[in-house]
Amino acid sequence: MATNIVSLLNDLIETSKDGEKGFLKAAEDAHDGQLKTLFLSRAEDCARGARELQDVVQGLGGKPEMHGSMSGALHRGWLDVKSAVTDRSDHEILAECEKGEDVAKKRYHNALEEDLPSDVRSVVERQYQGVLQNHDRVRDLRNQYAEVRH
Numbered sequence: 001m002a003t004n005i006v007s008l009l010n011d012l013i014e015t016s017k018d019g020e021k022g023f024l025k026a027a028e029d030a031h032d033g034q035l036k037t038l039f040l041s042r043a044e045d046c047a048r049g050a051r052e053l054q055d056v057v058q059g060l061g062g063k064p065e066m067h068g069s070m071s072g073a074l075h076r077g078w079l080d081v082k083s084a085v086t087d088r089s090d091h092e093i094l095a096e097c098e099k100g101e102d103v104a105k106k107r108y109h110n111a112l113e114e115d116l117p118s119d120v121r122s123v124v125e126r127q128y129q130g131v132l133q134n135h136d137r138v139r140d141l142r143n144q145y146a147e148v149r150h
Contacts, residue, residue: 005120006062008111009053012124015107016050017068019043022100026093035090035141039097042134049127056123094142101135 027039
């Protein structure tokens, strides 16, 4: 059972690492200063979440995932952000971030469908709540930026 949990947590670590990379790229490409700050903050949240999950995996006696993956990035919708040309609009960047957060939401939701020990479940649930809040924030900003496009 612990092997399944370690594997599941390593998938979430990969998801967090991919999110961190995606948000760093989004911060680099964003034009609006407030968006740059938001994306950098989100990247740090993703990094913090990954570190927390790595600690849990080690506590379970497993080997924690240390990196995101290119295949993971592709599946998570971050590849478009990573390969974005620098003249993309902030609205387009936000739309790509929302895709990445959609996948993170699904990953965390699926993880919570599993039979997890209560201490592990509480970490995953708390991080899932953060993912939901971030998704909604990015979606709302995307909508806001859609309204100001010409």
